[in-house]
Each structure stands twice: as structure tokens, then as C-alpha cells.
Amino acid sequence: MNSPESEKSNDLLELLKQGDNQAYEKIYHAFSKELLLAAYKKTGDRLVAEEIVQNIFISLWERKAELNIANLPGYLFGALKFAVINHIRSLVMENKYMEYQSLNYSENDQDTHNQIELHDLSSLIEQSLNSLPEKTQEVFRLSRFQHQSTKAISTSMNISEKAVEYHITQSIKRIRAYIKNFYIFL
Template identity: 75%
Template sequence: MTPQEPEKSIDLLNLLKQGDKRAYEKIYFAYSKELLYAAYKKTGDKIIAEELVQNIFISLWEKRMTLEINNLQAYLFGALKLSVINHIRSLVMENKYMAYQTLTYSEDHQDTANLVDLHDLSSIIEKGINSLPEKTQEVFRLSRYQHQSTKDISTELNLSEKAVEYHITRSIKRIKEYIKNFYIFF
């Protein structure tokens, strides 16, 4: 790295904060291939790697006004590391869920009534989630479906950890009430 490169990086970041799309494009073209290569090495899947890298750059643009970045390369590769960890974590949870499903609901013992009840409950929960305010829905989905920590959610959504905990508590309470009211009605 030449002495001018950190200065160029700082200049690009300052322009990015001002909404300069050309600075954003320069950052993208300077780092996207390296990030894609690193993501592919970690995931072994080109599509997943592309998605993770794309999400990093989308987040960079969306949060450009509030980000405090001292080292652009370190920031981008740190964001990639967290994205890969979250992706692997979600795969592990999905695999555990699938294993649980296989053990609990073997094909020989599944009856139509149980499948219908499970589908109905899933639909009720989804309707309950959809009845929540938009920000609360987003926090709930990140917490429960993408298995992100309170700290990760607070960073991603630019909220305090207390606010994230409030949204999670509020969403769980409202969804429980929604399910309870649905079953009382029927």
C-alpha cells in the first residue's frame, strides 16, 4: 500500500458520506473482486458469495451517513467475516431444524390433521408478524428467522440494544396475543 492509498480511501469515504455515487462505484470496483473471492473461499458457493458481498455494499451505501470508518479495507473484510458467520449460523440452524423435523415427523407417522394444524399455526404466526409495526417486524425477523444477536441487529438497524430488546419483547407478546385470540375465536 502506497502512502497515497490511505488518503485516497479517506477522500472516497468523505465523498461517499456526501452521497457521491462515483466514490461509491470506485470503492465497489476497488474491493468487490477481493471480497467475492474471499466469500467464495469461505462458502464454496458463488451465488451465496455474490449475495453476501452485494449485501455489504448495499449496507455501506444505506449507512454511509452514520458509518465511522478508519480503515475501509478492514471495515469491508470485517463486514464480510460477520456476514459469512451469520450465513453459516443460519445454515446450522436450518440443518438442526431439518434434523429435528426428520426425527419428530417421520413420514410414516405424519397424518393430514397434524400437517394442516402446522400449516395453520404457521399462517397465524405470519399474520401476527405482519400485524406488527414495520420496524418491529424487521427486528423480529432478524432475531428469530436469521438468528442474529441483539448487538448485530442494533448495529445493522442503527438502534440501541435496548430498543432491539424492546422490539423483540413487544413482538413476542403481540404474536402470543394474536395466536391466543385466534384460537379463542375458533
């Protein structure tokens, strides 16, 4: 027999599949703090934890129609587990790369090499930003380059804080994909 909590989750999931924003917000408010706390415990980094949780909820919204979820908390915490594993895996790869770099380049070579890489990376980021919609570009630049808070951006652009977070997350995803595709191409 299903518990009242389980039935409530199932009702919210059905509404979510139909694109109901209120159902999505209820799910977000019911689970986001717990997920954030769990993510923070595993990563030790508040910003990383927030990004992971935000990406889980964005994915939930984007894939709402195709998802077949029997246990909403199980699904969300399972997604968190895999996101944390992927984050740790990327850190391990980054550390291995840095170790390789330090073993294979002298300090002077490394300084020059780092300057070239930084310039190339800056150019790639600028190119990927220019491929984004204008509003998304503006939100990202205000957030990351001018260090404005989500609330300040929301007020100045007259959009919701959730919209600001969405634009930032989309920017980061697109920039990562752009850079990844560039390096895969090389």
C-alpha cells in the same frame, strides 16, 4: 505517515459520506471482486457469496453518513467475516431444525406437515411481496418466479442492472424480515 492508497480511501470515504454515487462506485469496483472471491472461498456457494457481498455494499451505502471508518479494506473484510459467520450460523440452525423435524415426525406426518408449511410459507412470501413497492415486486417476480437474468430484467424494465440487484436484495431482506417476524410472533 499515510500511504497514497490510504489517502485515496479516505477521500472516497469523505465523498461517500456526502452521498457521492461516483465515490461509491469506485469503492465497489475497487473491492467487490476481492470480497466476492473471499466470500466464495469461505461459503463454497457463488450465489451466497454474491448476496453477502451485495448486502455489504448496500449496508455501506445505507449507513454512509453514520459510519466512522478508519481503514476501508479492514472495514469491508471485517463485515465480510461477520456476514459469513452469520450465514454459517443460520445453516447450522437450519440443520438442527431439520434434524429435530426428522426425529420427531413420522414420514407420513412429515409429508403432510411439509405440505402445510410450504403452503403457509408461500402465503407469507406472497403477503410480504404485496407489501413491497410495485416496481420492487415486479423485479423480484421476474427474477425469482420467471427466472429472468438481471440483464433481461434491466432491459425490459428500462432500469440499470444495479437497480435490479438493489430491488432483488431489498425484496429478499423484506421477505426474510417478514417471515422472521411472523415466526417470532408465533
